Amino acid sequence: MKNYLPDRNCLFSMRIIITIISAILILAVKYFFTVDILVMLISTIIGAGAFFVMFAYLPMFISSIKYTLTDSEIITSGGVIMQIHKSVKYRSIQYTNVITTPFSQYTGLNFIICFVYGGQIRMLFLNHADAKEILEKIDGKGESEKCITNIH
Numbered sequence: 001m002k003n004y005l006p007d008r009n010c011l012f013s014m015r016i017i018i019t020i021i022s023a024i025l026i027l028a029v030k031y032f033f034t035v036d037i038l039v040m041l042i043s044t045i046i047g048a049g050a051f052f053v054m055f056a057y058l059p060m061f062i063s064s065i066k067y068t069l070t071d072s073e074i075i076t077s078g079g080v081i082m083q084i085h086k087s088v089k090y091r092s093i094q095y096t097n098v099i100t101t102p103f104s105q106y107t108g109l110n111f112i113i114c115f116v117y118g119g120q121i122r123m124l125f126l127n128h129a130d131a132k133e134i135l136e137k138i139d140g141k142g143e144s145e146k147c148i149t150n151i152h
Contacts, residue, residue: 007108
């Protein structure tokens with residue numbers, strides 16, 4: 001049994017992404033609306049929402065995530081308001097999707113989605129090496145290294 005936690009760099013990466021998206025939305029509001037009070041109100045709401053997500057919600061969410069791989073199953077747990085626990089047997093996994101970004105070894109934005117009978121189980125914000133190790137455990141054949149390294 002081995003436990004995996006999210007990469008420590010993913011919070012910083014998500015904060016940069018949210019900041020960029022918020023700035024684009026605020027600039028779009030300034031471009032499309034001419035009433036200064038309305039622009040100020042919408043910009044304040046966008047800024048406050050982004051600040052809350054970046055400094056309150058995301059740290060709590062990322063610190064609550066935990067993935068456990070046993071000999072026979074994958075167990076995920078996490079959540080801010082409600083803790084959600086999911087477990088899936090390896091034999092019920094139909095296929096997996098691996099999502100990585102160009103600099104995923106530095107950003108921590110590696111995602112594994114396992115599709116099972118009737119749903120899916122997601123492993124988010126993984127370290128690059130942990131994602132390879134999890135794929136090898138799921139695959140059992142050692143061919144998962146080709147899947148994750150050829151994406152870059």
